[in-house]
Amino acid sequence: MRLFRMAVAIDQQHHGFKPFSRSERCKLQSFGHLDYNNFLELNQTTFLAFQAENIHRSFSTPCLPITGVEDLHPPHPRIEIVRGSGAPVHALVVEVAVAMASGIQPIPLPSGLGGAYVFPNTNGNNIAVAKPVDEEPFAFNSPKALRSNNHQMLVQPDLKRSIRIGETGIRELAAYLLDHGGFSGVPPTALVKFCHATFSDSSATVKLASLQRFVGHGFDAGELGPSFFSVDSVHKIGILDIRLMNLDRHAGNMLVMKHDHNSFVNGVATTDLVPIDHGFCLPEWLEDPYFEWLHWPQASIPFSESELDYISKLDPSKDADILRSEVPSLRESSIRVLIVCTIFLKQAAVAGLCLADIAQMMTREFCGGEESLSKLENICLKVKAGINNKSVEDKDEGETSTSCGIGSISFGDMNKGEWELFLEIFDKFVIGVFKDKTCKN
Incomplete structure (x- = not known):
């Protein structure tokens, strides 16, 4: 396992979260506008998981890689918040960032119709579940062979015709946002960008995914x-x-x-x-x-x-x-x-x-x-x-x-x-x- 010297920081307006502080630290990058289609690198297909539109991300984003680390094995994995805010969400993303910096890889889950991955921490305890939007059922990168031959398809064939392919992730986030005060117990959820993380589609350098706190059950x-x-x-x-x-x-x-x-x-x-x-x-x-x-x-x-x-x-x-x-x-x-x-x-x-x-x-x-x-x-x-x-x-x-x-x-x-x-x-x-x-x- 390759160890990194690192630190994680969250904007002070979110009450701070600093495991430790060093000069080589995980910067809180800001990419003002994000185009979903460029994000998913959908070039030759018209996989309309999302309409081409600009999204403003949250003000502070825990992310990797760490500046100042010797670039012996580029590129480093990184996670950034695209949509989602609040202390529970930021704490979750920080934990995943720390796990990734420690060399931990996402583990595919066998259940479900699309791609889903669990992230453990360094102690082996599961902390989060990620679901890439391009690996949903019938999406072109689905690892479970539920792919549509028609890349123009917008809806879920034989599943839910009123939900478009690639749009379940934003609904995961919506449910969390609407669960006021945690009344129903929806786990903290965000829409995040993974860069150079190892998912089933190893050729993809960028993944947009919903990220949710793992529930021990x-x-x-x-x-x-x-x-x-x-x-x-x-x-x-x-x-x-x-x-x-x-x-x-x-x-x-x-x-x-x-x-x-x-x-x-x-x-x-x-x-x-x-x-x-x-x-x-x-x-x-x-x-x-x-x-x-x-x-x-x-x-x-x-x-x-x-x-x-x-x-x-x-x-x-x-x-x-x-x-x-x-x-x-x-x-x-x-x-x-x-x-x-x-x-x-x-x-x-x-x-x-x-x-x-x-x-x-x-x-x-x-x-x-x-x-x-x-x-x-x-x-x-x-x-x-x-x-x-x-x-x-x-x-x-x-x-x-x-x-x-x-x-x-x-x-x-x-x-x-x-x-x-x-x-x-x-x-x-x-x-x-x-x-x-x-x-x-």
Whole structure:
């Protein structure tokens, strides 16, 4: 193993983090604008993981290599923050930088459909998981043979058509940014640039990837079953999934936290769940979400006072502004899905609906082998029809408003005035829907 004499520093405005200080130190470089296409070196293909657009990175970035070190084995590996901020994120990147400086290489994970790598520290403890955007399922550098023959393809074939190839990383970051106060427990996440790190595609000198804190866990939810989990833990994940319209909340991406103490007190579950893998949230149009917890008994228990207080304080407009500012490559159509789902959640909670009731209204139904739109989709379809001065009777329930696909309902085709009118009508409409539902119950 080759040892480096090094130091790591973070800007003082982030409260400082200096393991030690020497003249040969890891500089906090700043690259003002970053073009995603140049970043991924997509020359001969039109792999549109991201539209060509400029991104401003955070003010301070822990990175490698270290200046002053003899260049005997160039080039040195380096990591830089592209998107993401805050002490937990910076601490995570520093730890990965230190590990890389010590000669540690990312280790491929066998699970999943795309490329994912774990970084251990010098003690052998896993500290982070990296997912390069060009190694996602069907991306041209996917190490697991799920490649598309058509490099022009924008969406995930046979996976989630409303999520474009190469855009799951920005959604991982969005989920962390929207988990206010760590309410749902999304691990610290950033979008980072790796230079000269050893991934499966050894020819690539630059990799854009999502980086997330590794969660030490003993099991995932599928290995234990719902009876082991606390109501509070299930509700917190469910609230996040509703807001983000998570299309892929399965048992494998809810991890059971390790605890030094017994996880049960008098037979009552106290186990905490940690949600990971949010690449299939915030679709570009309304979709059929998958909520593993939908039929768990915890989902039918009413929200607690603290949960209702959290929901009441959610501000979809402020959340939208956060995403526009911090994740500018996320399309406006996805941000509008967030706004609609958050309003839907807030009004449902006020009406006294439980988590299972809300999720059921967002989920499509299958009858006789045929799929029908969810109640949320039908509500949005009716509101859009009214805005377009077209009576509900004149519009088939399955008719789409865009070319997204059969039964797809998008909000990206509205101008600002139409969108504002939609929200005004939608807000009042769902109040009536929930009032009727509670009366019938």
